[in-house]
Amino acid sequence: MPTVELVILLLIVAAGLELLSRRIGVPRPILLVIAGTLLAIVPSAPTVRVDPNVVFVIFLPPLLYWAAINTSYREFRRNGRDIMLLAVGLVVATAVAVAAVAHALLPVLSWPAAFALGAAVGPTDAVAATSVMRRFGVPRNIVSVLEGESLVNDATSLVIFEMAITAADTGTFSLGPALLNFIWAAGGGVAIGLGAGWCIGYVRRWLRRKPDPNPVVETSLSLLTPFLAFLAADRIHVSGVLAVVVVGLYLGHASSRLLSAPSRLQAINMWQVVDFLMEGLLFIIVGLGLPLAISAVEGGSEATLPSLLLAAALVSLVVIVLRLGWVFPATYLSRFIRRKVWSKRDTYPPWQDVFFEGWAGLRGAVSLVLALSIPFVTAAGVPFPGRDLVIFVTFAVILVTLIGQGLTLRPLIGKLGLREDNEDAYEETQARLESSRAALARLERIVPELKAAANPDGQDRTDNPADNSELQPVIDRLYERYTHLIHRYSNEARIRCSRGAGLLDAADDEAAEAIEAERDERRADLYLQVRVQVIDAERQELIRLRDTGEISDGVLHVVERDLDLEQSLITGRSSATEGVKGW
Numbered sequence: 001m002p003t004v005e006l007v008i009l010l011l012i013v014a015a016g017l018e019l020l021s022r023r024i025g026v027p028r029p030i031l032l033v034i035a036g037t038l039l040a041i042v043p044s045a046p047t048v049r050v051d052p053n054v055v056f057v058i059f060l061p062p063l064l065y066w067a068a069i070n071t072s073y074r075e076f077r078r079n080g081r082d083i084m085l086l087a088v089g090l091v092v093a094t095a096v097a098v099a100a101v102a103h104a105l106l107p108v109l110s111w112p113a114a115f116a117l118g119a120a121v122g123p124t125d126a127v128a129a130t131s132v133m134r135r136f137g138v139p140r141n142i143v144s145v146l147e148g149e150s151l152v153n154d155a156t157s158l159v160i161f162e163m164a165i166t167a168a169d170t171g172t173f174s175l176g177p178a179l180l181n182f183i184w185a186a187g188g189g190v191a192i193g194l195g196a197g198w199c200i201g202y203v204r205r206w207l208r209r210k211p212d213p214n215p216v217v218e219t220s221l222s223l224l225t226p227f228l229a230f231l232a233a234d235r236i237h238v239s240g241v242l243a244v245v246v247v248g249l250y251l252g253h254a255s256s257r258l259l260s261a262p263s264r265l266q267a268i269n270m271w272q273v274v275d276f277l278m279e280g281l282l283f284i285i286v287g288l289g290l291p292l293a294i295s296a297v298e299g300g301s302e303a304t305l306p307s308l309l310l311a312a313a314l315v316s317l318v319v320i321v322l323r324l325g326w327v328f329p330a331t332y333l334s335r336f337i338r339r340k341v342w343s344k345r346d347t348y349p350p351w352q353d354v355f356f357e358g359w360a361g362l363r364g365a366v367s368l369v370l371a372l373s374i375p376f377v378t379a380a381g382v383p384f385p386g387r388d389l390v391i392f393v394t395f396a397v398i399l400v401t402l403i404g405q406g407l408t409l410r411p412l413i414g415k416l417g418l419r420e421d422n423e424d425a426y427e428e429t430q431a432r433l434e435s436s437r438a439a440l441a442r443l444e445r446i447v448p449e450l451k452a453a454a455n456p457d458g459q460d461r462t463d464n465p466a467d468n469s470e471l472q473p474v475i476d477r478l479y480e481r482y483t484h485l486i487h488r489y490s491n492e493a494r495i496r497c498s499r500g501a502g503l504l505d506a507a508d509d510e511a512a513e514a515i516e517a518e519r520d521e522r523r524a525d526l527y528l529q530v531r532v533q534v535i536d537a538e539r540q541e542l543i544r545l546r547d548t549g550e551i552s553d554g555v556l557h558v559v560e561r562d563l564d565l566e567q568s569l570i571t572g573r574s575s576a577t578e579g580v581k582g583w
Contacts (some may be wrong), residue, residue: 007281013039014280029283029364030406033398036287055369057230059282061244065226066275068151068248069255075144076249082145085330087152091122094322095160098122101318105311106389112168113374113386119161120371120390121319121397123153125364136413137420142353146360154366155239159185161370169379188238193246196229200251204258215263222267223274225251265565282365286398289368293395308389312396319397320361320405327358352416360409363401367394426497433489440482447475535567 013035021028076083095118103114124146159182200221207218226244233243251258259267331354335346371394374387450471539560546556 010281010284011277014277014284017280018276025410027406029279030403032280032283033287033364033402036284037290037399038287039284040288040290053373055282055285055365056240056373057227059278060241060366060369061226061230062223062274063278063282064151064154064241064244065229065248066271067147068245069252071147071151071249071252072144073249073253075140076148079141079145079148081334082331083148083152085334086145086149086327087123088156089330090323090326091119091153091156092160093326094122094319095119095157097318097322098315101314102311102393105314106307106386109386109389110168112164113384113390115164115167116161116374117315117371117390117393119157119164120367120394121315121363122160123157123363123366124150124361125366125402136410138356138413138418139353139421140423141349141421142357142360142418145357151245152242154241155186155189155245156182157366157370158239158241161373165374168384185237185239186242188236189233189240189242190246192233192236192238193229193243194250196225196232196243197247197250197254200225200228200247201254201258208258208260215260215266218259218263219267219270223270286365286368289372289391289395293392308392311389312393315393316397316400319363319401320359323361324355324358327354331357352418356412356416356418359405359412361401362406363398367398370394426493429489429493433486433493436482436485436489440479440486443475443478443482450475532567535563539563 014032017031017035018028020026021031095115098118098121099111099114102109102117103111109117163178163181203221204218207214207221225247229243229247230240233240255264328351332348335348338346368391371391374390375384376387378384542551542556542559542563545551546553
């Protein structure tokens with residue numbers, strides 16, 4: 001099958017699985033990998049061989065950038081210690097443990113190849129973690145730690161992987177140069193990311209100051225940003241993964257000051273499409289890697305099928321058990337030391353949260369890409385020892401963690417009693433309340449100026465289009481709007497605060513207030529429902545006018561866009577505004 005037709009077929013499959021995922025409640029990455037695996041075993045199915053360099057350069061930068069730009073910098077910094085213990089300490093420990101087990105079970109696997117396997121299965125997958133976690137109602141702190149870990153640990157695994165390949169080429173390993181290489185790769189990646197973020201931010205501010213800013217140019221710059229950061233880092237042999245993550249965190253944090261509203265809306269829509277297409281292709285490609293994995297058995301390997309399956313099962317077990325054994329001391333012991341040594345009052349999280357973090361270590365595309373990146377021959381020109389074995393075991397670990405563990409996450413949430421902590425909803429309510437108060441305060445300041453400008457001589461003037469006869473209805477409507485919003489969000493904030501503290505039914509007066517607030521919220525919801533129906537009637541009328549030839553398609557699109565923006569604004573949770581923190 002030609003490549004173009006195959007890509008189109010895979011995209012159609014990805015779109016269909018998105019609909020199935022929403023219907024049955026199974027995260028899309030899991031369905032994509034299962035579909036890719038099933039496609040791989042279909043008779044006469046085409047064998048897909050993707051150059052790992054293509055995946056690194058084309059797929060990973062935009063996916064990592066989108067994940068980073070939607071990661072809260074505040075939450076990343078707040079959970080920085082937990083993230084680094086997982087992203088660096090656990091990845092190193094996993095690489096060592098997996099290398100030891102794999103070398104013992106498969107003697108044909110050299111130590112460099114065993115460490116390459118450990119580096120491949122060490123990192124959790126950023127795309128898998130983001131896609132799976134956001135579908136489930138878990139506390140925000142868990143999501144922040146898992147997302148932050150999966151963004152950073154790729155860089156650690158890449159350094160270990162490169163050291164293993166170098167050891168295979170040279171036949172020697174030196175700890176000192178390896179540590180220096182790690183520091184150079186990590187520090188250089190962070191520096192490139194910060195530098196790229198500052199430069200892109202400067203260009204965006206310059207574009208925004210132009211009298212006629214072009215959203216297409218700004219959106220194109222947004223799309224090119226992760227590739228620029230990744231390639232710049234790769235040129236000087238530092239971590240391109242960290243460069244992309246840092247530039248994403250930097251620009252996501254500064255996003256509100258850099259783009260105009262039209263450019264931001266356009267960029268969000270563009271990134272949602274890019275993320276959907278690339279994520280779908282990437283995880284299907286992981287599933288299609290099955291023929292490459294079983295070639296370890298059929299390619300005349302010195303290892304037998306039973307020994308390969310045993311090694312794959314035990315390596316998967318080591319990866320899972322080691323993570324569960326790591327997260328508890330990493331979480332509680334680090335906080336205990338901070339309390340005793342630095343007198344820091346860290347809060348101990350519930351054991352259920354820690355256990356879930358340990359169980360949710362899903363592996364994905366990055367692991368398979370690393371395994372496929374092992375060269376066929378060493379620098380000496382001899383075949384790389386155990387390359388096919390590494391690919392087979394890595395694929396098995398992906399299946400066990402992504403599919404096996406991934407399918408248990410939803411029932412595990414119920415068993416552990418995890419639920420959303422309502423922090424995001426409460427903060428959103430507070431933000432809307434304070435912004436409404438600021439709007440009302442600004443209105444109160446400018447009303448006298450508007451009236452003075454409309455009536456400089458103190459008399460109503462019919463020839464002035466801004467006289468009091470036209471100005472007062474506008475002022476009254478704005479006052480009514482923001483007074484209503486302040487009342488609504490004040491009640492909503494009181495409800496959310498009471499729910500979070502468990503005080504909703506503490507006293508009769510509070511119960512009465514809660515009931516009144518709930519009634520006010522229902523009225524607001526009813527208003528939104530009615531307004532959405534009215535907007536739909538406007539849209540249908542526009543379509544009728546276009547169909548009868550009374551207006552052109554261009555006019556339809558202009559007016560319809562305004563309706564779409566208003567509908568997205570008043571619903572507040574439409575799919576068009578997902579990921580509004582970044583673009």
